[in-house]
Amino acid sequence: MSHGILSQILDYANRANPYPLYEELRRTPVFHDGTGPYVISTYFDIQSLLHDPRLSSDSRNLAATAGDPLAGGEQEEATALPPSFLKLDPPEHDRLRRMTNRPFGPPHSPYRVDGMRGGLKDIVTGLIDNLGDTERIDLVDQFAYPFPVTMICQLLGVPREDEARFHVWADTLAASLDPDPDSDPAERQRKTHDSRMELGMYLAGLIEERRKDPGEDMLSQLAVGHGPDDSMSTMELLSTAALLLIAGHETTVNLITNGMLTLLRNPDVLQQLRREPGLAVPLVEELLRFEPPVQLLPQRTPLVDIEVRGITIPKGSSMWLILASGNRDPNRFENPDRFDPHRKDVQHLGLGSGIHSCFGAPLARLEAQLALSELARRLENPRLLEDPPPYRQNAVLRGPRHLRIACDGIRP
Amino acid sequence: MADSALDQLKRSGRIVVVGASLAGLRAAEVMREKGFAGTLTLIGDEPHEPYDRPPLSKQVLLGKADAEHTLLPRRRDIEAEWRLGVAAIGLDMAARTVKLADGDEVPYDRLLIATGVRARPWPNEAEGELAGVFTLRTREDGAGLARALAAGPRRVLVIGAGFTGSEIASACRERGVDVTVAERGDAPLVGALGGVIGAVAAELHRENGVDLRTGIMVTGLEGDSSGRVRAAHLSDGTTLECDVVVVSLGAQRNTEWLTGSGLGAGPRGIACDAGCRAFDLRGIVTDDIYVAGDVARSPHALFGYQFLSLEHWGNAVAQAETAAHNMLSESTDRRPHLWVPAFWSSQFGVNIKSVGVPSMGTEIMITQGSRAERRFTGVYGYQGRIIGAVTFDNARWLQFYERQIECTAPFPPPFTTVDRRADGQRPIPADFPDPSVPTHGPTITLSGYSPADRRIATFTPAGH
Ligand SMILES: Cc1cc2nc3c(=O)[nH]c(=O)nc-3n(C[C@H](O)[C@H](O)[C@H](O)COP(=O)(O)OP(=O)(O)OC[C@H]3O[C@@H](n4cnc5c(N)ncnc54)[C@H](O)[C@@H]3O)c2cc1C
Numbered sequence: 001m002s003h004g005i006l007s008q009i010l011d012y013a014n015r016a017n018p019y020p021l022y023e024e025l026r027r028t029p030v031f032h033d034g035t036g037p038y039v040i041s042t043y044f045d046i047q048s049l050l051h052d053p054r055l056s057s058d059s060r061n062l063a064a065t066a067g068d069p070l071a072g073g074e075q076e077e078a079t080a081l082p083p084s085f086l087k088l089d090p091p092e093h094d095r096l097r098r099m100t101n102r103p104f105g106p107p108h109s110p111y112r113v114d115g116m117r118g119g120l121k122d123i124v125t126g127l128i129d130n131l132g133d134t135e136r137i138d139l140v141d142q143f144a145y146p147f148p149v150t151m152i153c154q155l156l157g158v159p160r161e162d163e164a165r166f167h168v169w170a171d172t173l174a175a176s177l178d179p180d181p182d183s184d185p186a187e188r189q190r191k192t193h194d195s196r197m198e199l200g201m202y203l204a205g206l207i208e209e210r211r212k213d214p215g216e217d218m219l220s221q222l223a224v225g226h227g228p229d230d231s232m233s234t235m236e237l238l239s240t241a242a243l244l245l246i247a248g249h250e251t252t253v254n255l256i257t258n259g260m261l262t263l264l265r266n267p268d269v270l271q272q273l274r275r276e277p278g279l280a281v282p283l284v285e286e287l288l289r290f291e292p293p294v295q296l297l298p299q300r301t302p303l304v305d306i307e308v309r310g311i312t313i314p315k316g317s318s319m320w321l322i323l324a325s326g327n328r329d330p331n332r333f334e335n336p337d338r339f340d341p342h343r344k345d346v347q348h349l350g351l352g353s354g355i356h357s358c359f360g361a362p363l364a365r366l367e368a369q370l371a372l373s374e375l376a377r378r379l380e381n382p383r384l385l386e387d388p389p390p391y392r393q394n395a396v397l398r399g400p401r402h403l404r405i406a407c408d409g410i411r412p
Numbered sequence: 413m414a415d416s417a418l419d420q421l422k423r424s425g426r427i428v429v430v431g432a433s434l435a436g437l438r439a440a441e442v443m444r445e446k447g448f449a450g451t452l453t454l455i456g457d458e459p460h461e462p463y464d465r466p467p468l469s470k471q472v473l474l475g476k477a478d479a480e481h482t483l484l485p486r487r488r489d490i491e492a493e494w495r496l497g498v499a500a501i502g503l504d505m506a507a508r509t510v511k512l513a514d515g516d517e518v519p520y521d522r523l524l525i526a527t528g529v530r531a532r533p534w535p536n537e538a539e540g541e542l543a544g545v546f547t548l549r550t551r552e553d554g555a556g557l558a559r560a561l562a563a564g565p566r567r568v569l570v571i572g573a574g575f576t577g578s579e580i581a582s583a584c585r586e587r588g589v590d591v592t593v594a595e596r597g598d599a600p601l602v603g604a605l606g607g608v609i610g611a612v613a614a615e616l617h618r619e620n621g622v623d624l625r626t627g628i629m630v631t632g633l634e635g636d637s638s639g640r641v642r643a644a645h646l647s648d649g650t651t652l653e654c655d656v657v658v659v660s661l662g663a664q665r666n667t668e669w670l671t672g673s674g675l676g677a678g679p680r681g682i683a684c685d686a687g688c689r690a691f692d693l694r695g696i697v698t699d700d701i702y703v704a705g706d707v708a709r710s711p712h713a714l715f716g717y718q719f720l721s722l723e724h725w726g727n728a729v730a731q732a733e734t735a736a737h738n739m740l741s742e743s744t745d746r747r748p749h750l751w752v753p754a755f756w757s758s759q760f761g762v763n764i765k766s767v768g769v770p771s772m773g774t775e776i777m778i779t780q781g782s783r784a785e786r787r788f789t790g791v792y793g794y795q796g797r798i799i800g801a802v803t804f805d806n807a808r809w810l811q812f813y814e815r816q817i818e819c820t821a822p823f824p825p826p827f828t829t830v831d832r833r834a835d836g837q838r839p840i841p842a843d844f845p846d847p848s849v850p851t852h853g854p855t856i857t858l859s860g861y862s863p864a865d866r867r868i869a870t871f872t873p874a875g876h
Contacts, residue, residue: 051811053780053789053829090831091781107761304827355808 006036010069010395016388018295018395019337022325030311035067037298037318038308041325043332043349045308049321050354055300057356058089062301063316070298070320070396082235084243086356087299093355099229100240103221105362113362116155120367123150124374131410136385139403143375144256148249148367155248155363156241157210157217162202169199173246196242203241207234218244244360252364254293254399256371259284261403262291263376264384266339273376280369283341287368288327288350290339295324295398297352323349324398382407418742421521425450427739428510428518430500431526431666432456434464434725435705435732439524440490442736452492453518455510457499460551466725468554469576470758473583475562479555500527503673505692508700521700522739525670525682525690526732528706529663529723534571539633544641545657548576560656561587568592569644569654571630573600575757575855577660578613582759585620592623592652594630594644597845604755604855605766605802607843608776609790612783612804616760633657663723665707675701680859681709681721686748688735702739704731709859710749714818715769715799723855724755752814753856756807762786765807768800768817769856771844777824778836781806789813792842793823 008014009021022041025031031039040046049055085096102108127143137143149170153163176192207223214220219241225231232240263270273279300319305312313319326349328336333343351358358364375382382405389400415423427443429436432454440452456462464482471477495512502511509517531547534540544565546557561568561584568584570577573595584591597603599610600617617624629647636642644652670677675698676691677683682703683691688710690701703710705728709721730751738746757764773792781788781804789809792800797820801813816825824839 048812048815051809053809053812053831054827056830091785091787094787094831303830306827 004033005031006033006039006069012391012393015391015393015395015398018324018398019328022322022328025322026325026329030308030313032311032313033067037068037070037320038311038313039320039322040308041322041329043326043329046321046323046326046349047353049300049308049319050349050352050356052306054303054306055319056089056303057087057093057299058083059087059299059301061303061316062318063314068298068318082239084239086243086247090355095229096232096236096240097355097359099225099227099232100222100244100359102225102227103218104359108227113366116151116363117366117370119154120151120370121374123147124370128374128378128410134409135406137405137407139260139375139405140253140257140400141402144253144260144371144403145249147256147371148252151252151363151367152245152248155218156244157215157219158206165202166199169195169202170245170249173199173242199242199245200238203238204234207237207241248360248363250397251293251358251360252367254397255284255287255364255368257400257403258291258293259287259368259372260375260405261384261387261389261400262287262339263372264382264405265387269339269341270376270382272341273373277373277377279341280373282343282346283372284365284368285346285348286339286341286343289333289343289346289348290327292324292327292348292350293397293399294350294352294358296320296322296396298396323352378411379405380408380411418740421450422446422448422740423450425521426453426519427451427522427524428453428455428520429524429526430455430510431528431705431707432458432494432496433462433526433528433705434484435526435528435728436524437462437484437490437732438487438729439526439704439732439736440492441487442733443740444488444490446737446740448740450521452490453495453520454490454492455495455498455500455512455518457497457513458550459497461494461496463551465549468551469548469579470583472554472558473561473580474586475558479551479558482551482554499669501669503670503675505674505698505701522702523700524702524704524732524735524739525707526703526705526728527666527669528728529665531659532661532664534633534659534661536632539635539641540659542633542635542641542657543639544655545633545659547659548580549663557656557658561589565589565654565656567652567654568656568658569594569630569652570658570660571644572660572662573597573613573617573624573626574603574660574662575601575755575759577658578617578759579757580658580660581617581622582620585622585760590621590623592625592654593617594628594646595624595626596629598626600624600626602843602845603771605770605790606773606776606792607845608783608840609802610843612786616762616786620760663706665721667707680857681707683719684708684710686711686713686750687738687746688731688749689738702735704728704735709857713748713750714752714820715772715858719859720753720769721857721859722753724753726754727751752817754810754814755855762804763807764802764804765810766800766802767810767814768792768798769858770800770802770842771856772799772858773842773844775823775839776842777839778833779825780809780829780831780833780836782833782835791816791823791825793839796823797821798823798825 025041029042085093104112131137158166172191172195210220210223214224222237298320302313302315304315330336351361385404385406389403392401462484464484467477467482472479499513500510501513509519511517531549568589568591570581570593573593578600581591581593600613602610630644631647632645633641634643641657665681667677674692676693684703685697688702689697690703691697706723709719711717712720731749734747734749754767770792772794775793776790778788779791787805789806790802791798798816803810
């Protein structure tokens with residue numbers, strides 16, 4: 001095991017292709033360099049730890065974060081808001097997640113996501129119509145980014161005229177998850193903090209309005225809250241809304257961009273998708289395995305000493321679960337480095353598993369399926385202008401910062 | 413090179429499956445998957461292609477699905493000769509033939525028995541035939557009961573509060589139908605999950621408006637002049653007016669057709685080895701007869717090699733797959749059926765799941781969540797190890813406890829977990845009823861060590 005493999009994983013130089021590093025890591029399934037986190041990289045270990053009730057997602061259970069290079073990246077919660085349910089354990093987690101799910105998914109709102117199909121399609125169509133100069137398209141800025149932001153605004157019920165402001169805050173907050181070594185950290189932190197405050201105040205205002213005059217949108221329904229769990233406090237509502245906002249698009253951007261990149265690298269699959277849009281369904285699953293937008297979960301800690309493969313991980317240690325590595329574990333998937341949308345039995349870890357499995361999964365899947373099948377259908381002879389593309393700094397939420405492509409035209 | 417017997421079997425052999433339902437169908441699919449190219453005959457006494465039963469007590473009773481529309485999805489084409497609507501009535505092990513009710517005899521090289529169980533009928537035959545009295549096992553049962561509920565009965569009486577009975581009561585309440593549940597034991601689900609969990613189930617019933625009466629027996633049903641049920645008499649001397657009665661007293665194994673065949677088959681099922689090969693009456697394993705699903709009872713390493721009979725959907729699938737694999741494999745390639753029992757149910761809006769064999773447990777500890785909130789995980793202990801677990805709306809943790817059972821982890825668990833509450837600090841007696849007091853019966857039965865039922869029939873436990 002070469003020394004400093006974790007810093008290599010975080011090193012921007014390896015962002016375009018971290019998979020060989022993961023392969024190396026899997027040779028030491030429970031990796032620990034003495035001071036840093038315990039790193040788990042094989043499929044079955046990750047899968048069982050995600051269902052292990054001795055593992056906490058609440059950072060208040062961390063003994064110390066010394067030696068964990070990702071421990072600092074949590075500023076987004078360091079402001080006044082309480083932790084979102086992503087970073088809570090049951091029963092608080094369950095209660096908040098349940099309340100958030102009420103207006104979002106089954107059993108209480110079984111048609112919410114499917115009902116968004118038409119709206120999603122319109123946004124996709126509009127964005128593709130406006131791609132402009134087909135010789136120079138930046139698929140991230142012109143498509144993969146605006147799509148989910150517009151979507152989340154609709155879902156939450158942010159008025160159209162406020163979308164622009166919302167967009168700026170979202171941008172800044174997303175950037176804060178993406179530590180750029182070249183920018184001044186103090187300046188960045190100030191900007192992040194300001195955006196958070198402004199966003200928080202904006203949402204608080206919106207929530208007040210919705211309490212008085214609720215609509216069909218999720219914020220209204222969360223604000224009013226009628227169910228056995230009562231309603232959320234304003235602070236809980238704010239952190240939930242912020243979570244939905246950030247998690248709701250920061251990951252989808254990467255899913256769509258990684259998807260298009262993978263398709264352009266596998267032209268036969270792209271062709272096939274053009275002919276049969278239905279392929280988008282298994283294709284997105286394979287994509288979640290092959291290039292998951294969330295590469296690793298850096299925020300788990302055992303409540304007691306636990307043993308994994310004969311190694312004792314002490315209570316309070318920081319643990320990383322490398323989902324993207326588990327997804328390429330040859331002990332679980334045949335030919336794991338092959339992108340194969342026809343793969344059977346693709347039970348990937350791309351959306352996590354257990355109680356914290358991706359809340360927005362049904363929406364993310366639908367967004368990616370629509371986006372990719374429409375891009376495949378409408379772009380004529382698309383090609384990559386740059387391979388690999390420039391990536392975002394972030395090793396956790398990994399994806400291209402730009403995806404420059406060209407095509408011969410846009411089909412109607 | 414001369415063909416091996418196995419190659420010959422695969423190419424042109426004759427495989428017969430008796431019981432054309434979940435286990436039979438899945439086994440047939442696996443056989444074809446494994447390259448079996450000979451004749452495959454599926455014999456079923458029901459006139460339908462294989463359909464799924466769990467929805468019958470859930471979606472179908474709620475009017476959300478038609479009983480006719482619960483056909484099992486096919487994993488692949490099986491090119492079978494279907495003999496539907498005709499029962500197998502005998503087996504000649506020496507001649508290797510199955511005798512059918514229509515007089516036919518079907519020869520086999522390999523036989524798979526998957527005849528499942530049937531609903532235990534109301535003991536008084538005349539009363540059981542009154543209009544408005546139902547059991548629930550088949551599609552016809554489901555359709556009939558759904559119609560009866562849709563017609564808006566004044567009161568339904570469910571006899572027996574096992575999983576099926578509780579699901580029926582739940583469906584009634586969801587439809588706004590008044591329902592009384594009469595249970596001989598002290599609480600619903602007590603045979604499967606014990607008294608501690610039974611008490612939670614009882615609260616669920618009552619909170620949802622079920623008139624739950626425990627520790628009580630129905631002693632008789634009374635019809636009106638047109639032959640419709642109108643009332644039930646209870647052991648406490650009261651009479652209950654009701655126009656629909658559902659008899660939900662557990663199941664009986666479909667093994668009578670094997671009487672006299674010499675196979676180790678009896679009222680508690682057909683004994684087989686871990687590889688699904690049936691035992692004959694002498695306790696000697698057969699080579700060409702396999703068993704899978706509800707009708708089988710097989711030894712399980714994790715549970716002291718005791719013979720287990722399971723009425724679990726997942727077991728039927730897994731055991732069918734193993735049986736099919738072994739039927740077409742050399743002895744060295746055979747696999748044991750090591751499935752950890754797992755069961756689910758859904759009632760009163762709560763998702764209930766269990767793994768392992770809770771009914772073997774003597775103690776229980778609520779390791780996560782709380783009974784008062786109806787959201788919890790309970791872990792069962794037996795002789796210092798974890799033997800089973802149950803979750804109410806907490807299923808995502810179940811996989812962890814399943815692994816604990818598999819690795820015979822100690823009980824009580826020596827570690828803490830997320831969501832540990834005050835009432836989960838120490839184990840308490842699981843409170844299973846004395847096996848000599850009959851209840852509706854669990855869905856797992858420990859059925860002794862002996863392969864041949866006859867010798868141990870006198871020890872028949874709860875409800876069997
Ligand atoms: C209402 C209901 C709800 C259920 N809910 C759940 C649940 O929530 N979770 C769960 O895990 N399990 C549930 N189960 C249990 C599950 O359905 C069974 O475990 C499963 O059906 C077993 O499959 P099998 O193929 O072994 O037997 P069966 O499904 O019983 O099939 C046996 C077949 O063989 C036929 N047969 C019998 N004798 C003969 C003969 N002599 N000749 C020809 N054919 C014959 C029978 O008519 C039947 O069609 C439920 C069962 C019922 C009835």
